[in-house]
Amino acid sequence: MSTDVILGFAVAGTFVLYxxxxxxxxxGGVWDLLASGPRKAEQRALIARAIGPxxxxxxxxxxxxxxxxxxGFPRAFAxxxxxxxxxxxxxxxxxxxxxxxxxxxxxxxxxxAVQRRWGLVFSGASVFAPLLLGMCVGAVVGGTVRVxxxxxxxxxxxxxxxxxxxxxxxxxxxxxxxxxxxxLTHEAPSTALREDFRRRALGSGVxxxxxxxxxxxxxxxxxxxxxEGLLRSPFALALHVGTAVAAxxxxxxxxxxxxxxxxxxxxxxxxxxxxxxxxxxxPYLVVPDVTLQSAAxxxxxxRLLLVALGVGTAIVVPSxxxxxxxxRPVLSSSAVGVGSRT
Amino acid sequence: xxxxxxxxxxxxxxLAFHIVFAAAGVALxxxxxxxxxxxxxTGDADYVKLSQKLAKGTAILFAVGAVSGxxxxxxxxxxxxxxxxxxxxxxxxxxxxxGVAFFTEAIFLGIxxxxxxxxxxxxHLVSGVMVAVSGAASAFFVxxxxxxxxxxxxxxxxATGPVDVQPLVAMFxxxxxxxxxxxxLSCYQASAFAMAGIHAFVLLRxxxxxxxxxxxxxxxxxxxVTALLQPVVGDLSAKHVAKAQPVKLAAxxxxxxxxxxxxxxxxxxxxxxxxxxxxxxxIPKGLSILAFADPDAEVxxxxxxxxxxxxxxxxxxxxxxxMVGTGSAMALLALASLVWRWRKKAWPHGRRWxxxxxxxxxxxVVAMEAGWLVTEWGRQxxxxxxxxxxxxxxxxxPHLAAPFWTFTAVYLFLGVTVVLLLVRQVAGTLxxxxxxxxxxxxxxx
Numbered sequence: 001m002s003t004d005v006i007l008g009f010a011v012a013g014t015f016v017l018y019x020x021x022x023x024x025x026x027x028g029g030v031w032d033l034l035a036s037g038p039r040k041a042e043q044r045a046l047i048a049r050a051i052g053p054x055x056x057x058x059x060x061x062x063x064x065x066x067x068x069x070x071x072g073f074p075r076a077f078a079x080x081x082x083x084x085x086x087x088x089x090x091x092x093x094x095x096x097x098x099x100x101x102x103x104x105x106x107x108x109x110x111x112x113a114v115q116r117r118w119g120l121v122f123s124g125a126s127v128f129a130p131l132l133l134g135m136c137v138g139a140v141v142g143g144t145v146r147v148x149x150x151x152x153x154x155x156x157x158x159x160x161x162x163x164x165x166x167x168x169x170x171x172x173x174x175x176x177x178x179x180x181x182x183x184l185t186h187e188a189p190s191t192a193l194r195e196d197f198r199r200r201a202l203g204s205g206v207x208x209x210x211x212x213x214x215x216x217x218x219x220x221x222x223x224x225x226x227x228e229g230l231l232r233s234p235f236a237l238a239l240h241v242g243t244a245v246a247a248x249x250x251x252x253x254x255x256x257x258x259x260x261x262x263x264x265x266x267x268x269x270x271x272x273x274x275x276x277x278x279x280x281x282x283p284y285l286v287v288p289d290v291t292l293q294s295a296a297x298x299x300x301x302x303r304l305l306l307v308a309l310g311v312g313t314a315i316v317v318p319s320x321x322x323x324x325x326x327x328r329p330v331l332s333s334s335a336v337g338v339g340s341r342t
Numbered sequence: 343x344x345x346x347x348x349x350x351x352x353x354x355x356x357l358a359f360h361i362v363f364a365a366a367g368v369a370l371x372x373x374x375x376x377x378x379x380x381x382x383x384t385g386d387a388d389y390v391k392l393s394q395k396l397a398k399g400t401a402i403l404f405a406v407g408a409v410s411g412x413x414x415x416x417x418x419x420x421x422x423x424x425x426x427x428x429x430x431x432x433x434x435x436x437x438x439x440x441g442v443a444f445f446t447e448a449i450f451l452g453i454x455x456x457x458x459x460x461x462x463x464x465x466h467l468v469s470g471v472m473v474a475v476s477g478a479a480s481a482f483f484v485x486x487x488x489x490x491x492x493x494x495x496x497x498x499x500x501a502t503g504p505v506d507v508q509p510l511v512a513m514f515x516x517x518x519x520x521x522x523x524x525x526x527l528s529c530y531q532a533s534a535f536a537m538a539g540i541h542a543f544v545l546l547r548x549x550x551x552x553x554x555x556x557x558x559x560x561x562x563x564x565x566x567v568t569a570l571l572q573p574v575v576g577d578l579s580a581k582h583v584a585k586a587q588p589v590k591l592a593a594x595x596x597x598x599x600x601x602x603x604x605x606x607x608x609x610x611x612x613x614x615x616x617x618x619x620x621x622x623x624x625i626p627k628g629l630s631i632l633a634f635a636d637p638d639a640e641v642x643x644x645x646x647x648x649x650x651x652x653x654x655x656x657x658x659x660x661x662x663x664x665m666v667g668t669g670s671a672m673a674l675l676a677l678a679s680l681v682w683r684w685r686k687k688a689w690p691h692g693r694r695w696x697x698x699x700x701x702x703x704x705x706x707v708v709a710m711e712a713g714w715l716v717t718e719w720g721r722q723x724x725x726x727x728x729x730x731x732x733x734x735x736x737x738x739x740p741h742l743a744a745p746f747w748t749f750t751a752v753y754l755f756l757g758v759t760v761v762l763l764l765v766r767q768v769a770g771t772l773x774x775x776x777x778x779x780x781x782x783x784x785x786x787x
Contacts, residue, residue, distance in 0.1 A: 052456055053452040053453070053455070053456035053457070054452055056404070056405065056408045056448040056451070056452065057445070057448045057449050057452060059408070059412065060408075060441070060444060060445045060448055062412065063411075063412055063415050063441055063444070064438075064441050064445070066415050066416065066419075067415065067434065067437050067438050067441045068438070070418070070419060070426050070430035070434060070437070071430055071431060071433075071434020071435070071437060071438055072431070072434070074426060074427050074428065074429070074430030074431050074434075075427050077419050077423075077426055077427065077430060078419060078423040078424065078426055078427025078430075079423075079427075080419070081416075081419030081420050081423045081426070081737070082423050082737055082738060082739060085420055085737065085739040086739075088416055088420060089416075089420060089745050089748075092412070092413050092416055093748070093752065095409055095412055095413075096409045096410070096412075096413060096752060096756070097752075098409075099405055099406075099408060099409040100405065100406055100409055100756055100759075102405075103401065103402055103405035103406070104402075104759060104763065106401075107398065107401070107402055107763050107767075108759075108763055108766075150424075150427070151738075152738075156739060297430070297431030297434070297507070298431060298505075298507045300507060300508070300509075301431040301432070301434065301435075301507050301509050302431075304435055304509045304510065305434055305435065305438060305509075308435055308438045308439055308442070309438070311439075311442065312438065312439075312441070312442035312445070315442055315445075315446055316442060316445045316446060316449070319445075319446055319449045319450065319472075320449060322449075322453070323449045323452055323453055326453055326457050326460050326461055327452075327456065327457070327460070
């Protein structure tokens with residue numbers, strides 16, 4: 001296998017991980033915004049507790065993806081930075097406000113009104129950012145970003161404001177909210193709270209299905225290449241069948257309250273959706289003018305990048321395992337013990 | 343203002359903002375681990391409290407550093423797509439290693455901050471050490487990128503861009519050892535001086551506060567050692583610049599004519615029209631001695647280079663004077679404090695000493711920002727010295743005033759909020775203040 005295909009896989013893998021971790025993190029913010037009912041405060045406290053130690057880590061996957069892109073496929077990075085300048089800048093503002101407000105809420109202890117204000121900034125940005133992220137993806141696969149030579153010719157707005165891009169944005173938002181709700185059923189310390197998030201998981205699961213359907217229908221006109229990829233390539237087709245199986249499984253497991261396994265199935269479902277996206281646009285990095293090969297760095301540079309990736313994996317993965325083991329949900333302990341901060 | 347200027351202003355603003363938080367992310371973990379270690383050794387509750395306070399400070403500063411760093415990784419492309427499109431592959435290696443280091447730092451910071459009651463004391467301390475080590479590593483790798491921009495190497499230039507790319511050579515471009523040492527020291531120095539300034543301020547108002555005396559005794563050793571090492575490293579760095587980037591040195595020193603036995607000009611405002619530096623104090627042959635260790639060495643002047651390759655001479659010179667001036671003041675204070683420490687066997691706690699440390703508190707950050715301006719302004723008009731002009735790298739996206747003003751407002755807001763939060767953290771430790779009640783409230787969320 002050539003280095004650009006391996007690196008292409010690595011970029012796709014990074015986006016899968018970003019969806020599974022960073023996405024769920026955004027989803028947590030969505031449920032913070034939508035917290036309701038008699039256990040409103042407990043819901044928010046659970047979300048804050050689950051996100052607290054890991055949110056910074058969860059968002060580094062995005063940086064890793066960026067770095068792999070500009071080091072491995074510099075031309076694609078340049079094209080996307082120009083064509084998607086506006087939504088990426090807005091996404092950045094969302095990321096900045098989200099992270100800062102979450103931290104400020106934890107350390108700005110002047111009372112409920114201030115906390116609520118930071119909470120609103122945090123949760124509002126958590127809705128705004130995934131939507132933009134999805135719209136950028138929609139522009140990349142939709143074939144609306146056009147390049148001649150090294151010049152982007154499709155303008156700065158038209159490519160990402162298509163109905164198809166909006167639908168992908170909605171899908172990203174629903175998917176992240178669904179993931180977060182499923183994860184939280186597993187982390188909830190009480191049965192009542194678990195039921196709250198089970199209802200939310202089932203509801204957002206339906207929303208994922210509907211928005212995925214919308215994406216599919218709009219793809220026929222909005223992203224003809226993806227539409228073809230979905231139907232023709234046997235590899236992509238297998239991925240989509242896998243996604244469907246995982247989706248049904250996560251629904252069934254949620255329905256029967258097998259939360260630990262529901263979590264696995266939901267993560268599988270989300271991961272396969274992202275991989276399905278990657279497979280259906282292969283071999284393009286930016287459909288239809290930039291391919292893996294045309295944007296690739298020199299083979300020597302790519303090989304060294306793969307070495308760096310190996311070193312990074314060897315250091316980061318064991319550390320991550322340790323992190324998640326340390327903060328694995330302790331069902332029996334009281335909320336105070338779990339949430340204490342020093 | 344042109345779009346190019348707005349792009350430069352936005353990049354400059356983002357970096358100037360991020361640098362402060364990044365430096366804190368490198369240095370505060372060291373101070374935090376030091377006090378943690380002291381707490382373990384002495385069993386003193388004040389050191390426990392200090393390490394917890396420092397951990398909170400680190401949490402706030404690291405969070406803002408993480409988001410502003412994310413902004414920067416995107417802005418490289420958003421503002422300079424031609425630079426990244428052509429040279430991303432040449433310089434991607436240190437960027438990816440920086441990513442690994444940053445990842446490790448964030449993971450262990452999570453364990454350190456939130457895991458105090460979940461992991462063994464040994465693992466907790468090891469996590470703190472990992473945070474400090476990976477923080478330093480990430481500053482090291484990212485500085486290598488800047489060294490490359492100052493002295494591009496590891497590729498052959500062709501009409502379509504770089505060919506024959508050797509990322510390992512590019513990663514260690516000439517001068518890397520001086521620049522990384524200079525930057526790392528500045529992170530520790532700026533943070534230690536800021537911390538010393540804060541605690542000196544409290545001690546001036548509450549002379550009996552034992553907690554703050556101990557805090558000062560943690561900050562002062564690091565502040566003194568770095569302040570004395572920095573002029574040495576800075577001198578090595580300047581000697582390298584004199585050889586490798588003579589036009590930058592000429593701008594730093596306001597040297598217009600090439601001459602033997604060039605004087606060192608302290609202060610002054612260079613006038614590019616007349617080629618003079620009025621209001622400067624000249625030390626005969628000083629520059630030749632400092633730059634080449636020879637009183638009669640020839641120093642190249644700006645006039646030896648085409649006018650369109652001059653950096654903004656006035657800005658570079660003034661920023662350099664500010665850096666050297668503040669650095670010298672800090673070195674003097676450090677030397678005096680160390681002499682006192684050596685003779686009296688205790689760190690100085692008198693009011694005059696505290697005033698001196700209070701007034702030097704901001705100098706580390708000032709010197710760091712000024713030094714960064716020297717290297718960035720001093721490289722203009724190039725983004726990649728001698729290879730690509732900044733004007734040729736800028737994005738074709740119009741109306742760059744909009745993102746510039748937006749990010750200016752955002753960073754202003756974040757900066758003010760962080761300062762307020764940190765002030766409240768310090769206020770919680772004042773004698774007679776119910777600091778524990780405040781902390782209790784923090785546990786709710």
